Amino acid sequence: MRIVISADKIHSDFVRQIEESSGQLLLACNQCGKCSAGCPVVAAMDLLPNQVIRLAQLGMEEVLESNTLWLCASCLTCVTRCPKGVDLPRLMEALRVIALRRGVTKLDLSALPPELLKALPQLAIVGGYRKYVK
Numbered sequence: 001m002r003i004v005i006s007a008d009k010i011h012s013d014f015v016r017q018i019e020e021s022s023g024q025l026l027l028a029c030n031q032c033g034k035c036s037a038g039c040p041v042v043a044a045m046d047l048l049p050n051q052v053i054r055l056a057q058l059g060m061e062e063v064l065e066s067n068t069l070w071l072c073a074s075c076l077t078c079v080t081r082c083p084k085g086v087d088l089p090r091l092m093e094a095l096r097v098i099a100l101r102r103g104v105t106k107l108d109l110s111a112l113p114p115e116l117l118k119a120l121p122q123l124a125i126v127g128g129y130r131k132y133v134k
């Protein structure tokens, strides 16, 4: 990924929107990496959780394309490990909401095989709708 850093991006509406929506200060994160070191889902993520924050700090909207936002299980492990008190799941949620508002929809029930739909627990479908559908 090509990274272009500019003051305009760092002070952009995108950064302000993430901070307002999550209630977190992006620059509180000092990139220590403790969140990523303890994340149980990291093997499947295309960006480490601390990399998601770094791109967000830099105002890089490419972060919205990362699968990490959708794989985060909101398990709070990173929250217990963060020395700066950053609530990373809230940041992930804010980024998901921004992505959803831009038209991204990650769950298409009609595309799921009927056998799978029958086997899925109701909770999974309700949870999926809450997390993946705008």
Ligand code: SF4
Binding pocket: 028, 029, 030, 031, 032, 033, 034, 035, 036, 050, 053, 081, 082, 083, 084, 085, 086, 088
């Ligand atoms: S543990 Fe906290 S300070 Fe360290 S990289 Fe993760 S979010 Fe940033």
Ligand code: SF4
Binding pocket: 035, 038, 039, 040, 041, 042, 049, 071, 072, 073, 074, 075, 076, 077, 078, 079, 088, 089
């Ligand atoms: S809340 Fe998300 S980013 Fe944090 S440890 Fe859990 S799965 Fe990883």
